[in-house]
Amino acid sequence: MPRLNHLPEWAALTKHRAELGEVHLRDLFAEDDERGTRLTVQVGDLYLDYSKHLVTDETLRLLQELAAARGVFELRDAMFRGEKINFTEHRAVLHTALRAPRDAEIIVDGENVVPKVHAVLDRMSAFADRVRSGDWKGYTGETISTVINIGIGGSDLGPAMAYEALRAFTDRSLTFKFVSNVDGADLHEALRDADPARTLFIVSSKTFTTIETITNATAARRWLLDALGDDAAVAKHFVAVSTNAAEVAKFGIDTTNMFEFWDWVGGRYSYDSAIGLSLMIALGPEGFRAMLAGFHQMDEHFRTAPPEYNAPLLLGLLGIWYRNFHDAQTHAVLPYSHYLSKFTAYLQQLDMESNGKSVDREGNPVEWQTGPVVWGTPGTNGQHAYYQLIHQGTTLIPADLIGFARPVAELGPLGGQHDLLMANLFAQGQALAFGKPSEQVAAEGVAEAEVPHRTFRGDRPTTTILANELTPHVLGQLIALYEHKVFVQGAVWDIDSFDQWGVELGKVLAKRIEPALTSDSPDLSALDSSTAGLVGRYRALRGR
Numbered sequence: 001m002p003r004l005n006h007l008p009e010w011a012a013l014t015k016h017r018a019e020l021g022e023v024h025l026r027d028l029f030a031e032d033d034e035r036g037t038r039l040t041v042q043v044g045d046l047y048l049d050y051s052k053h054l055v056t057d058e059t060l061r062l063l064q065e066l067a068a069a070r071g072v073f074e075l076r077d078a079m080f081r082g083e084k085i086n087f088t089e090h091r092a093v094l095h096t097a098l099r100a101p102r103d104a105e106i107i108v109d110g111e112n113v114v115p116k117v118h119a120v121l122d123r124m125s126a127f128a129d130r131v132r133s134g135d136w137k138g139y140t141g142e143t144i145s146t147v148i149n150i151g152i153g154g155s156d157l158g159p160a161m162a163y164e165a166l167r168a169f170t171d172r173s174l175t176f177k178f179v180s181n182v183d184g185a186d187l188h189e190a191l192r193d194a195d196p197a198r199t200l201f202i203v204s205s206k207t208f209t210t211i212e213t214i215t216n217a218t219a220a221r222r223w224l225l226d227a228l229g230d231d232a233a234v235a236k237h238f239v240a241v242s243t244n245a246a247e248v249a250k251f252g253i254d255t256t257n258m259f260e261f262w263d264w265v266g267g268r269y270s271y272d273s274a275i276g277l278s279l280m281i282a283l284g285p286e287g288f289r290a291m292l293a294g295f296h297q298m299d300e301h302f303r304t305a306p307p308e309y310n311a312p313l314l315l316g317l318l319g320i321w322y323r324n325f326h327d328a329q330t331h332a333v334l335p336y337s338h339y340l341s342k343f344t345a346y347l348q349q350l351d352m353e354s355n356g357k358s359v360d361r362e363g364n365p366v367e368w369q370t371g372p373v374v375w376g377t378p379g380t381n382g383q384h385a386y387y388q389l390i391h392q393g394t395t396l397i398p399a400d401l402i403g404f405a406r407p408v409a410e411l412g413p414l415g416g417q418h419d420l421l422m423a424n425l426f427a428q429g430q431a432l433a434f435g436k437p438s439e440q441v442a443a444e445g446v447a448e449a450e451v452p453h454r455t456f457r458g459d460r461p462t463t464t465i466l467a468n469e470l471t472p473h474v475l476g477q478l479i480a481l482y483e484h485k486v487f488v489q490g491a492v493w494d495i496d497s498f499d500q501w502g503v504e505l506g507k508v509l510a511k512r513i514e515p516a517l518t519s520d521s522p523d524l525s526a527l528d529s530s531t532a533g534l535v536g537r538y539r540a541l542r543g544r
């Protein structure tokens with residue numbers, strides 16, 4: 001297959017972009033009364049309005065042709081079949097199997113993996129029920145009141161984000177904490193008011209060799225044993241989630257207390273595997289399974305919906321349009337839900353670890369832009385911080401505005417504030433798209449010299465994603481939507497979205513540098529002059 005930028009479909013998009021020039025969203029809406037309802041799609045519980053994008057029907061058609069030419073659908077089908085499309089690690093990419101129904105059949109290396117998935121889900125459910133009901137007792141016979149997940153990256157961000165998102169559906173009598181940072185402050189704060197006799201640690205690590213996680217887990221074990229004074233307590237207060245039973249046993253956790261997943265689940269695609277154990281304890285098995293059903297619904301949509309209504313495909317292609325044909329460097333994700341405060345941080349790993357690549361599948365440097373910087377925080381707070389730049393800055397920032405029709409029931413009278421929250425979402429989409437032309441500003445009697453400052457150019461693209469309510473089932477749909485969007489973009493860009501070699505070098509160097517910080521006679525000669533200078537200064541500040 002020719003390289004992406006040598007495809008005629010790429011050339012057609014380049015030409016189309018030049019022809020479109022500076023056609024404004026105001027014009028596109030003026031030309032078509034139906035645009036705001038026509039360029040929408042309903043998938044399960046999610047309503048996506050993509051009418052406020054800098055596209056015409058022709059743009060969408062050309063983008064679809066690019067996807068077809070790049071073999072996106074064939075790669076999608078290969079992923080769902082369990083083929084080893086993560087070719088640099090020789091692995092299948094089967095997070096979709098984690099939410100497949102019990103009677104599905106997905107073969108990897110000659111074995112149907114679905115029964116294994118459900119066997120683990122059943123064990124997780126039984127364990128979660130025991131913790132929630134108080135049947136699982138700590139070493140001194142007391143019930144568990146605090147659950148601490150220790151993990152990092154994909155072994156932290158998913159459960160931490162989803163726990164926050166679904167707080168209203170969790171058992172409020174239990175406390176949940178998520179410790180990831182090797183900065184001892186993270187564990188310190190989690191342990192400060194925890195009672196060792198009533199604390200359960202879930203050590204979550206795909207490899208069980210990640211230094212941050214093992215360091216924190218070791219310190220947690222020390223804290224527990226200092227308080228309870230008997231190694232036998234570990235079995236009652238530590239469980240593991242991993243693919244690596246040997247390392248789990250080496251750490252000292254009984255592998256009967258281990259919940260398994262598999263190398264065909266990427267870390268950043270793993271929170272619906274056993275990595276979600278803390279979340280399942282919080283939600284209960286039923287809530288967790290409702291979330292999995294939401295994921296599966298979106299999987300089926302992605303697998304079977306016609307391209308022109310296929311939501312992940314559309315979002316992926318719109319991202320390609322901005323990244324490759326408008327030179328957009330970043331993409332903002334702006335949830336209008338306080339409960340989604342960790343949503344964008346989760347998406348950063350999903351998107352940037354997947355598509356932050358610069359060689360194609362053949363190993364050649366790409367000659368096109370790949371993954372954007374993904375960023376954002378809950379919308380209303382952002383409005384009073386960085387939205388200024390999105391409205392009037394010099395850089396184009398496509399954004400997703402995510403909102404819900406209903407506040408969670410638990411808010412009671414505070415749910416009355418929801419209309420104001422959502423009015424802000426709709427207002428921002430409108431202001432970003434249509435702006436405020438200088439003539440309108442002048443007509444309001446603004447002094448001539450001030451008109452340029454008060455003018456909003458508009459033409460800032462957004463997708464609005466609206467659902468009825470933020471439930472486990474809806475969250476599953478939303479996450480799978482983004483997972484498959486990232487897949488589409490990686491397929492078009494011809495990169496391996498499922499490896500993460502870019503995180504390795506820093507890990508290796510940190511291991512090398514640590515002795516230089518701590519040893520009595522450090523050898524700094526192998527370090528570059530900047531790093532040696534910094535290490536020397538650090539040692540001096542620490543009095544070493």
Ligand code: F6P
Nearest residue numbers: 153154155205206207210267503
């Ligand atoms: O930072 C790289 C990474 O490998 C992520 O991809 C992964 O989610 C994270 O580290 C944690 O890895 P593990 O689950 O093996 O501890």
